Amino acid sequence: MERWNGKVALVTGGSVGIGKATVEKLVHYGMKVVACARNLEPLNEMVAELNKKGPGEMVPFKCDCSKEEEILEMFDFIKQKFGAIHVCVNNAGMSFETSILSGKTEDWKYMFDLNVIGVCVCMRESVKLMKFAGVDDGHIINIGSLAGKKVSNKPLYSGTKFALQALNEGLRMELCAAKSHIRSTIICPGFVVTDFLYRMYKNKEVGDKLFDSMECLKSEDIADCVIYVLGAPAHVEINDVLIRPTEQAL
Numbered sequence: 001m002e003r004w005n006g007k008v009a010l011v012t013g014g015s016v017g018i019g020k021a022t023v024e025k026l027v028h029y030g031m032k033v034v035a036c037a038r039n040l041e042p043l044n045e046m047v048a049e050l051n052k053k054g055p056g057e058m059v060p061f062k063c064d065c066s067k068e069e070e071i072l073e074m075f076d077f078i079k080q081k082f083g084a085i086h087v088c089v090n091n092a093g094m095s096f097e098t099s100i101l102s103g104k105t106e107d108w109k110y111m112f113d114l115n116v117i118g119v120c121v122c123m124r125e126s127v128k129l130m131k132f133a134g135v136d137d138g139h140i141i142n143i144g145s146l147a148g149k150k151v152s153n154k155p156l157y158s159g160t161k162f163a164l165q166a167l168n169e170g171l172r173m174e175l176c177a178a179k180s181h182i183r184s185t186i187i188c189p190g191f192v193v194t195d196f197l198y199r200m201y202k203n204k205e206v207g208d209k210l211f212d213s214m215e216c217l218k219s220e221d222i223a224d225c226v227i228y229v230l231g232a233p234a235h236v237e238i239n240d241v242l243i244r245p246t247e248q249a250l
């Protein structure tokens with residue numbers, strides 16, 4: 001990881017869960033990390049402690065990644081402050097409890113805007129800024145899901161994560177065709193103990209029941225995976241990682 005020391009990373013959805021654990025690890029390895037979310041308060045709560053520990057630094061930024069104009073503002077900020085980006089972890093993502101037969105179109109649109117279109121905008125803007133800064137060894141890491149490998153009982157969410165599989169591979173092919181050495185990776189977790197299920201079900205019991213049914217992954221397990229992928233030598237591109245709890249049967 002030494003080669004990332006002092007380099008610039010963006011982690012979307014960096015205030016809790018997988019994103020927060022990833023921000024902490026990247027700061028630990030000396031990176032300058034812009035962490036974004038819609039709510040600034042939890043990000044601000046992380047800053048003092050993380051920046052005291054170092055050796056890297058965290059910079060909070062308020063951004064709704066379902067909105068292109070806010071993403072573009074964030075990339076302008078990164079360009080002004082650091083002049084470059086080296087790593088982009090597209091982690092912000094969510095699911096409504098919705099179905100094809102009875103769901104609301106506005107919920108579906110929001111999920112696709114955040115989980116798919118927002119990620120595409122971040123991929124495009126990251127590569128644009130990398131090229132501007134002469135960074136040819138950058139890395140885009142997308143947080144997919146096991147639900148993007150096999151259709152789950154949340155088909156709309158699965159649809160967004162299947163799309164992300166295709167987009168991650170498409171990005172790899174476009175970069176290769178452009179003779180770029182920027183790498184792209186998708187990390188696909190099974191169940192991780194975070195607020196994700198509580199937010200989706202809006203009901204603590206359902207999440208608790210699932211988390212009690214097996215030893216689930218922890219956010220740090222996914223952050224460790226990000227570090228493993230980034231730590232590979234520059235000529236090694238780990239494209240696709242599936243990581244699930246040992247006890248998760250389906």
Ligand SMILES: NC(=O)c1ccc[n+]([C@@H]2O[C@H](COP(=O)([O-])OP(=O)(O)OC[C@H]3O[C@@H](n4cnc5c(N)ncnc54)[C@H](OP(=O)(O)O)[C@@H]3O)[C@@H](O)[C@H]2O)c1
Pocket residue numbers: 012013014015016017018019036037038039040063064065066091092093094114143144145146188189190191192193194195196197199
């Ligand atoms: N937990 C799991 O079991 C699991 C399994 C497989 C894949 N994943 C994927 O892992 C990623 C992270 O999930 P998590 O479990 O860590 O979820 P989480 O605990 O709910 O955290 C989500 C993070 O994303 C931010 N966020 C939500 N909507 C946003 C928006 N519109 N713009 C910017 N930031 C936004 C949240 O902050 P704000 O609310 O303040 O914006 C928060 O920081 C997601 O892509 C999810 O699909 C999770």
